[in-house]
Amino acid sequence: MAGKDGLKFGELGPRAVHLCVDAQRMFSEETDWHTPWLARILPNIERLTAVRPERTVFTRFVPIRSAEEGRGAWRRYYEHWPKMTLDALGPEMVELMPSLTRFVPPAKVVDKLVYSPWMRPDLERMLEAEAIDTLVVTGGETDVCVLATILGAVDRGYRVIVACDAVCSSADQTYDAMMFLYQSRFGEQIETAPTAEILDAWR
Numbered sequence: 001m002a003g004k005d006g007l008k009f010g011e012l013g014p015r016a017v018h019l020c021v022d023a024q025r026m027f028s029e030e031t032d033w034h035t036p037w038l039a040r041i042l043p044n045i046e047r048l049t050a051v052r053p054e055r056t057v058f059t060r061f062v063p064i065r066s067a068e069e070g071r072g073a074w075r076r077y078y079e080h081w082p083k084m085t086l087d088a089l090g091p092e093m094v095e096l097m098p099s100l101t102r103f104v105p106p107a108k109v110v111d112k113l114v115y116s117p118w119m120r121p122d123l124e125r126m127l128e129a130e131a132i133d134t135l136v137v138t139g140g141e142t143d144v145c146v147l148a149t150i151l152g153a154v155d156r157g158y159r160v161i162v163a164c165d166a167v168c169s170s171a172d173q174t175y176d177a178m179m180f181l182y183q184s185r186f187g188e189q190i191e192t193a194p195t196a197e198i199l200d201a202w203r
Contacts (some may be wrong), residue, residue, distance in 0.1 A: 005183050005187070005191060005192050005193070005203050006191070006192075006193050006197060007161065007191055007193050007197060007198070008187075008191055008193060010158065010201070010202065011201040011202070012134055012136070012161070012198070012201050012202040012203075013133070013134065015130070015131055015132050015133045015134060016055065016057040016132070016133070016134035016135070016136060016159075016202060017050050017055050017057060017132045017134070017135055017136070017138050018049060018052055018055055018057070018136045018138065019056075019057050019059070019135045019136065019138070019149065019153075020045055020048075020049065020056060020057070020058045020059070020100075020137075020138045020139045021059050021099055021117075021137065021138065021139030021140065021145050021146050021149050021167075022059055022060060022061045022139050022140055022141075022145050023038065023042070023045055023058065023091045023094065023096055023097050023138075023139050023140070024060055024061065024093070024094060024096055024097065025092070025094070025095050025096070025097060025098075026061075026063075026084070026089055026093040026094065027140060027141075028042075028097050029093070031083070031089070031093065032081055032083050032084055032086065033081070033084055034171075035140050035141060035168060035170050036170070037140070037168030037169065037170070037175075038097075038140050038168055039197075040168070041138070041140075041165065041166045041167065041168050042097060042099065044138070044155070044163060044166035044195040045100070045138045045139065045166050046099060046100070047167065047195055048136065048138060048163065048195060048198065048199070049100065049103050049107060049200065050103070051199060051202070052178050052202070053103045053106050053107045054106040054107070056103060056107040056108070057107065057109070057110060057123065057126065057127075058096055058100065058104065058107060058108070058109045058110070059109075059110050059111070059117045059123070059139075059145075059149070060094055060095075060096065060109060060110070060111050060112070061094075061111055061112060061113075061115075061145060062086065062111050062112065062113055063084055063085050063086045063089065063094075064078060064085060064086060064095050064113065065085060065086045065087045066078070066086075066087050067079045067082060067085060067197045074114075096109070108126065110122050110123045110126070111144070114137070115144055115145045115147075115148035115150075116145075116148035116149065116152050117148075117149055117152070118148075118149075118152035118153075118156075118164060122135065124156070125144050128157075131159060132158070133159060134158060134159040134160075134161065135158050135160050135161070136153065136157070136161045136163060136198055136202075137150055137153075137160060137161065137162050137163065137165035137167065138163045138167055139166075139167060139168075140167065140168045140169065141168065141169045141170060141174075142167045142168060142169040142174065142175050142178040142179070143169050143174040143175070143177070143178045144169075146162075146167050146178075147178060150182070150190065154186065154189045154190065156195050159189075159191075160189060160190045160191070161190075161191045161192075161193060161198060162179075162182055162192045162193075163192060163193065163194070163195050163198055164179060164192045164193060164194055165194045165195055166195050179192060
């Protein structure tokens with residue numbers, strides 16, 4: 001795994017939120033999108049959630065019902081992954097991993113149809129209503145939905161902290177590549193730190 005650069009910009013203030021990306025059954029169980037590392041990072045996601053359940057937002061990726069509903073390249077995407085449509089999976093597979101459901105509520109859930117949670121206004125309105133300025137990002141995958149989440153947050157001016165031992169990819173190479181990208185290209189906007197350091201700084 002890539003190294004971490006730590007919390008360069010100090011402690012987390014009272015306007016921070018834990019944003020957990022797509023920690024769902026369809027990625028943790030034996031499906032075509034199974035992400036083996038998700039089970040390994042789950043304890044750290046649970047640790048961050050447990051200390052701030054009221055300051056946690058879970059996103060859920062919701063597939064379309066069938067490939068025929070897809071627009072443009074999304075139709076081709078689901079034609080390639082026919083077993084991952086909602087009709088094929090069943091709606092129960094969209095649910096959060098079982099150990100996380102106990103936190104909702106007070107934790108909140110935001111659904112999305114694409115990689116980015118920023119395409120619909122729900123998340124941004126929720127964060128603006130509480131004057132949130134910092135996002136601690138966990139979940140999967142580091143090079144797909146986590147990446148889309150982070151870049152949208154950077155564009156909106158949030159302080160972004162990636163919990164490096166609470167995000168994952170399907171392959172170590174892409175995880176390492178994304179950590180290198182976050183640290184080398186976005187050093188003034190993205191921090192990467194382990195869960196323990198984040199918890200120590202979030203008083």
